[in-house]
Amino acid sequence: MDTNSINRYASAIREAIVAHEADIECLDREIxxxxxxxxxxxxxxxxxxxxxxxxxxxxxxxLNKIGMKLLSTIGGASGPLFASFFMAMGKSLKTSEAISINHLAAAFDAGVQAIMQRGKAQTGEKTMLDVLVPVAQTFKHMAEQGHTRPEIAAALKKTASEGLESTRNMLATKGRAAGLGERAIGHLDAGAKSCQVMIHAVCDLVLAG
Amino acid sequence: MDTNSINRYASAIREAIVAHEADIECLDREIxxxxxxxxxxxxxxxxxxxxxxxxxxxxxxxLNKIGMKLLSTIGGASGPLFASFFMAMGKSLKTSEAISINHLAAAFDAGVQAIMQRGKAQTGEKTMLDVLVPVAQTFKHMAEQGHTRPEIAAALKKTASEGLESTRNMLATKGRAAGLGERAIGHLDAGAKSCQVMIHAVCDLVLAG
Amino acid sequence: MKKFLNQVDQMLTESLAGFATAHRELVQVQFEPTFVSRKQKAQNKVVLISGGGSGHEPLHAGYVGKGMLDAACPGQVFTSPTPDQMLAAAEAVHTDKGVLFIVKNYAGDVMNFEMAAEMLPFEHATVLTSDDCAVVNSTYTSGRRGVAGTVIVEKCVGSLAESGADLAACKALGDKINLRTSSIGVALTSCTVPAAGRPTFDITEAEIEMGVGIHGEPGRRREAMRAADAIVTDMVAAIVHDIEAKQLPGAGDILLLVNGLGATPLMELYLIYHAAAEQLTAKGYQVTRSLVGNYTTAIDMAGASITVCLLDQEILKHWDSPVHTAGLRWGC
Amino acid sequence: MKKFLNQVDQMLTESLAGFATAHRELVQVQFEPTFVSRKQKAQNKVVLISGGGSGHEPLHAGYVGKGMLDAACPGQVFTSPTPDQMLAAAEAVHTDKGVLFIVKNYAGDVMNFEMAAEMLPFEHATVLTSDDCAVVNSTYTSGRRGVAGTVIVEKCVGSLAESGADLAACKALGDKINLRTSSIGVALTSCTVPAAGRPTFDITEAEIEMGVGIHGEPGRRREAMRAADAIVTDMVAAIVHDIEAKQLPGAGDILLLVNGLGATPLMELYLIYHAAAEQLTAKGYQVTRSLVGNYTTAIDMAGASITVCLLDQEILKHWDSPVHTAGLRWGC
Ligand SMILES: Nc1ncnc2c1ncn2[C@@H]1O[C@H](COP(=O)(O)OP(=O)(O)O)[C@@H](O)[C@H]1O
Ligand SMILES: Nc1ncnc2c1ncn2[C@@H]1O[C@H](COP(=O)(O)OP(=O)(O)O)[C@@H](O)[C@H]1O
Ligand SMILES: [Mg+2]
Ligand SMILES: [Mg+2]
Ligand SMILES: [Mg+2]
Ligand SMILES: [Mg+2]
Structure with a gap:
């Protein structure tokens, strides 16, 4: 993975986020x-x-630089979380070996662990982690089992969507929606939605070859 | 004119004002x-x-007592004006003679003069005076000429309505609408409207016998 | 209409009672006739009494206290108070140095204060404020309206009165400040008079009311909504035109007051201030003193007014002197 | 959406620039990273740094000055600031007595301040404010939100810091006040985040949002609009319930803060104050200190919050001490 491909992924993510403006904004307005x-x-x-x-x-x-930049740009809850993700991912990829799919899966997992630590949160709390944790697990698992990149990409898309959907009927115990009690039920989590959107964007690039 | 008839006129006026709530309020909202x-x-x-x-x-x-009461109750521009009207009318009726229709016409005129003095205004400035001044003139004139009460009442209603209507195309030079310039044109004056309503209420009582 | 109230006709009384309790070390309120006065009656000074329709809070009751007013007479919402209120207030607070009425120039306020003045058994004078340059003054009309500039008059004349100056001097300073002060307001939304229960005027998302009065009176023109800088440009132009028309010598240092009309957030008021200060500076004025906030409101109107007062040494001194009221406080 | 602005993404910068100019004798602003600090850097005292999303003005920049904060870090509207802002602010204002962060308890604020703290090369501590009793605290959630009670913490800890107290003492007072403070808010209308361009939530004329947060977060319940007294009854009950649950000894004297959320006129706030003071008095509390006005807003929301702080001699002393900021000033 070189900076060219990082930039390509980044612009795919950006386009996807912009394309989902209405959904993402609406979800964070609701809860x-x-x-x-x-x-x-x-x-x-x-x-x-x-x-x-x-x-x-x-x-x-x-990736570390991206993390640092996000840290001083986004703010809010998602800022430190995504920043931690990229910085941890960067740290994990500090290797002299050529970067394999297993390296990538491990780095993704390290990123997700960093989010969990920073946010003191786990799955089931109606946050982005309900997308990211299962995606990290699937990713590692399938990479270890030697699946092809397209196979993995397709699986991660599915896992991300399921993770997003799983937030719908959760009570929130972290983030702003935590104050809402029962009223949060029936709404998807905004951060989970943007993670799903970003993961789809990256996987679609992989699938497109 | 005894206090019984004053009370009767007062409650007719009150009913009429309440019945015209929407019009009166709307006019003062507009300009x-x-x-x-x-x-x-x-x-x-x-x-x-x-x-x-x-x-x-x-x-x-x-009438003097009514004027005093209005002075401490209404406030705004119309308060001192109506208060002045009733106090001047009361003063004018301070007579040992029986009150004739000519006395009443003179008293009404004195009331209107008091409004003009207090408000430093004349006809043509888009105020209640555009109803009151012509009504006072017609009243005095017809009373002097010996017209019957019903004749006078009918004529005053007509004069009041014409006076009200005359405010429609005036520029305002007194009161709040004075700041509006051309924008006041096309709107009736609220104070003129309530004077017309009150005069109609009183005249209708007279006409009803 | 959605407002925090119990019954419309009790709103004013309950609110004034709350005001008096919240500031009980500073003021007291009397009802029927209604007026607010200082907790500690002032001695041996000209007493300042103002008043007007309610709905402009903190004006005027919020300016009762040391260094400003001695009493304020709140009328019904947007309806000037009645003469018995001014008489009772004067009776309660007067000293033998006389009574100065500070009255915003509206037919209702002028007439009610005039009638009070005619009945007042004490030496008295009146300062009429008429800083609103949205309404073009002319011999044809009843004159300009008094708006947020009234706060500057009340502050500075209050300071002068505190120093023991006589009635003529207080009136003279008030008239001078009024002459040197120009304001203009703009509305994004209408206010809603509680008793009316609905907005005074209709206005779309695409429109603003330029030159609006503090009672929701229509202004100069209905205009198109546009960038804040462009709105401020027109407001500043109107003010500068007004100042120039007065041909006052030595215009240079100014007090710039950006006033919220009730529902406009501070963030927007400071943005307006930013634009106005830059534009006025570019035109050669020195913004020496500033005030930004809700000082003369129109109930719940989203909108703002800009006021410029041409300072001189005397005005500056009295602006800076200590004041302790619910709505304005510094130096003590 | 109808707001005074030029371009949405310039709004904050222009507004802060205006704020800094209007109060230039008091504060200065730095951009990229953005923070507001005192004009005169304080010496030899614990420095207080707060911050949070913008849209709550005068919180926090309006509380920078003598007797209160040393610096404030404004984030984007409703978005907590980033760690580089806190680091730059600390770098600019620190003394060798240490840095105290005052942070409202929201995931975003907590994490950003936490990351700044981890990188900070100075002695430091953090007070988390969490006075909002609308959100029921439980082991399941990330805890209560910090709302208007934060102003009381900033004022009193600011006073203590000014007296030369050490970092631990400042943190202890902040934590104590937070524990003794309960707030609850209610919305009549939604706020509109400028960048979103439309109201955060829909609400009819017949509804209120009880327990709303200062970012327009939904509250406890959507309820029926009703008389102010009835609304206040439920708010006071929630606060009293919260106070009782804390089992603090010697509850008696209180500070009552009725805070406007941005678009609610003072007349209504004083009416709410009137009802709240009467109800609290009836429940045996003494309303010893009062504050009524817009102190912690939610942009342009019509609504209000009620805050009760249980006073003791220490808190009272620090509440009464002189303060000179744009948003709160007395005693000097
Ligand atoms: N403690 C946490 N751990 C993980 N994710 C969190 C946590 N708190 C919030 N989030 C995520 O952050 C999202 C909100 O991000 P954003 O709206 O940018 O920030 P804020 O909540 O400060 O306004 C939530 O939808 C949720 O997915
Ligand atoms: N100077 C004046 N002379 C005569 N009538 C006046 C004058 N000023 C105002 N009015 C009348 O008073 C009416 C307004 O009364 P009102 O709404 O009760 O008071 P305000 O204008 O103070 O709100 C106007 O419609 C006009 O008819
Ligand atoms: Mg958010
Ligand atoms: Mg009127
Ligand atoms: Mg009126
Ligand atoms: Mg946010």
């Missing part, structure tokens, strides 16, 4: 405070603005 | 500040509350 889409968009634009600076960096440094 | 109906209603209720106190007073004292 949050309505800024999640704007936060995501600001983050995506910051990464786009980083493209030149990333040139020539290895994946580890590039 | 004023929207409180004229409430001011009028507060005034009418204050007079109603005075009924017992008026008992046994002569017309002069009763």
């Amino acid at each position: 949050g405070d309505g800024d999640h889409y704007i936060n995501m968009k600001r983050g995506c634009e910051a990464i786009a603005g980083l493209a030149n600076e990333l040139n020539g960096l290895d994946a580890s440094d590039a | 004023g500040d929207g409180d004229h109906y409430i001011n009028m209603k507060r005034g009418c209720e204050a007079i109603a509350g005075l009924a017992n106190e008026l008992n046994g007073l002569d017309a002069s004292d009763a």
Whole structure:
């Protein structure tokens, strides 16, 4: 994974987020405070603005830089979480070996672990983790079992969508919706939605070859 | 004119004002500040509350008392104006003679003069005076010429309505609408409207015998 | 209409009672006739009494206290108070140095204060405020309206009165400040008079009411909604035009007051202030003193007014002096 | 959406620039990273730094100044600021007595301040405010939200810090006040986040949102609109229930804060205050100190919150001490 492909993934993510503006914003308005889409968009634009600076960096440094940039750009709850994700992923990819699919799966998992630590949260709390944790597990599992990239991409899309859907009937115990009690039920979590959107965008790129 | 008939006229006026709530309020909202109906209603209720106190007073004292009461109840522009009207009318009726129709016409005219003095205004400025001044003139003129009460009442109704209508195409130079310039054109004056309503109410009582 | 109230006709009384309790070390309220006065009656100074329709809070009751008013007479919402209120207030607070009425120039306020003045058994004078340059003054009309500039008059004349100045001097300072002060307001939405129960005027998302009055009176023009800078440009132009028309010598240092009409967040008021200060500076004015916030409101109207007062040494001194009221406090 | 702005993404910058100019004798603003700090850097005291999403003005920038905060870090509207802002602010204002962060308890604020704290090269501590009793605390959730009670924490801890107290003492007072403070809010209308361009929630003329958060987060319940007294009864009951659940000794004297959420006129806030003070008095509380106005807003929301802080001698002393900020000023 070089910076070219990182930039390609980043712009696919950005397009996907923008394409889902209405859904994402609406979800955070319903059981949050309505800024999640704007936060995501600001983050995506910051990464786009980083493209030149990333040139020539290895994946580890590039992802770390992205994490640092997000940390000082997004704010809110999602800012430190996504920042932690990318910084941990970067750290995990600090290797002299060529980056394999197993490396990537492990790095993704490290990123998700960092989110769990930073947010002191787990699955079942109606957050982005309900998408990210199962995706990380599926990813590691399938990479270990030697599945092809397209197979993995297709599976992760499915897992992400299921994870998103699973937030619908949860009570929230983390984030802003935690104050809502029963009223949160029936609504998807905004952060889970944007994670699902981003994972789909990346996997679609992989599937497109 | 005894306090019984004053009370009768007062309650006819009150009913008429309440019946025209929508019109009166709407006019003051359009080119004023929207409180004229409430001011009028507060005034009418204050007079109603005075009924017992008026008992046994002569017309002069009763009208003066009504004026004083309105002065401390209505507020706004219309308060001091209507208060001045009734106090001046009361003063004018301070006579040992029986009150004739000519006395009444003169007293009405004195009331209108007091409004003009207090408000430093004349006809043509888009105020209640555009109803009151022509009504006072017609009243005096017809009373002098010996017309019957029903004849006079019918004529005053007509004069009041014409006076009201005349405010429609005037620029305002007094009161709140004075700031509006051309924008006041096309709207009737709220104070003129409530004067027309009150005059009609009184005249209808006279016509009903 | 959605408001925190119990019964419309009790709203004012309950609110004033709350005001008096919340600021009981500062003021007291009397009912029937209604007026608010200082907790500690002032001695040996000209007493300042203002008043007007309610709905402009903190004006005027919020400006009763040391360094500002001695009493305020609140009328019904948007309806000027009645003469008995001014008389009772004057009776309660007067000293033998006389009574100064500060009255916003509206037919109702003028006439009610005038009738009170005619009945008042004390030496008295009146300052009429008429800072609203949205209404073009002319011999044809009853004159300009008094709006947020009234706060500056009350503050500075209050300070002068506190120093022991006589009635003529207080009136002279009030008239001078009024002459040197120009305001203009703009509305994004209408206010809703509680007793009326619905907005005073209809206005779309695409429109603003330029030159609106503090009672929701229509202004100069219904205009198209546009960027804040462009709105401020027109407001500043109107003010500068007004200042120039007055041909006052030595215009340079100014007090810039950006006033919220009730429902406009501070964030927007500071943004307006930013634009106005830059534009006025570009035109050669020095913004020496500033005030941003809700000081003369129109109930729940979203909108703002800009006021410029041309300072001189005397006005500046009295603006800076200590004041302790519910609505304005510094230096003590 | 109808707001005074030029471009949505410039709104905050322009507003902060206006704020800094209007209060230039008091504060200064830095951009990228953005923070507001005192004009005169304080010496030899614990420095207080707060911050949070914008849209709650005057919180927090309006509380920077003598006797209160040393710096404030404004985030985007309703979005907590980023760690680089806190780091830059700390770098600019720190003394060797340490840094105290005052943070409202929201996931975003907590995590961003936490990451800043981890990177901070100075001695530091954090007070988390969580006065909102609309959100029932439980082991299942991330805890209660910090709302208007934060102003009381910032005021009193600011006073203590000014006296030269050490970091542990400042943190202890902050934690104590937070424990002794309960708030609940109610919305009549939604706020509109400028970048979103439309109201966060829909609500009819017949409904209120009880327990609403200061970001327009839904509250406990959608309820029927009713008389102010009845609304206040339920709010006071929630607060008293919360106070009783804390089993604090010596509850008696209270500070009662009636806070407007942005678009509610003072007349209504004082009416709410009147009802709340009467009800609390009837329940045996002494309303010893009062504050009524817009102190912690939710942009342009029509609504209000009620906050009760159980006073003791220490809190009272620090509440009464002089403060000079844009949003709160007395005693100097
Ligand atoms: N403690 C947490 N752990 C994991 N995810 C969280 C946590 N708190 C919030 N989130 C996620 O963050 C999302 C909200 O992000 P955003 O709207 O950008 O921030 P904020 O809630 O501060 O407005 C939620 O939808 C949720 O998925
Ligand atoms: N100077 C004046 N002379 C005569 N009538 C006046 C004058 N000023 C106002 N009015 C009348 O008063 C009416 C408004 O009364 P009202 O709404 O009760 O008071 P306000 O204008 O103070 O709100 C106007 O419609 C007009 O008829
Ligand atoms: Mg959010
Ligand atoms: Mg009117
Ligand atoms: Mg009126
Ligand atoms: Mg947020």
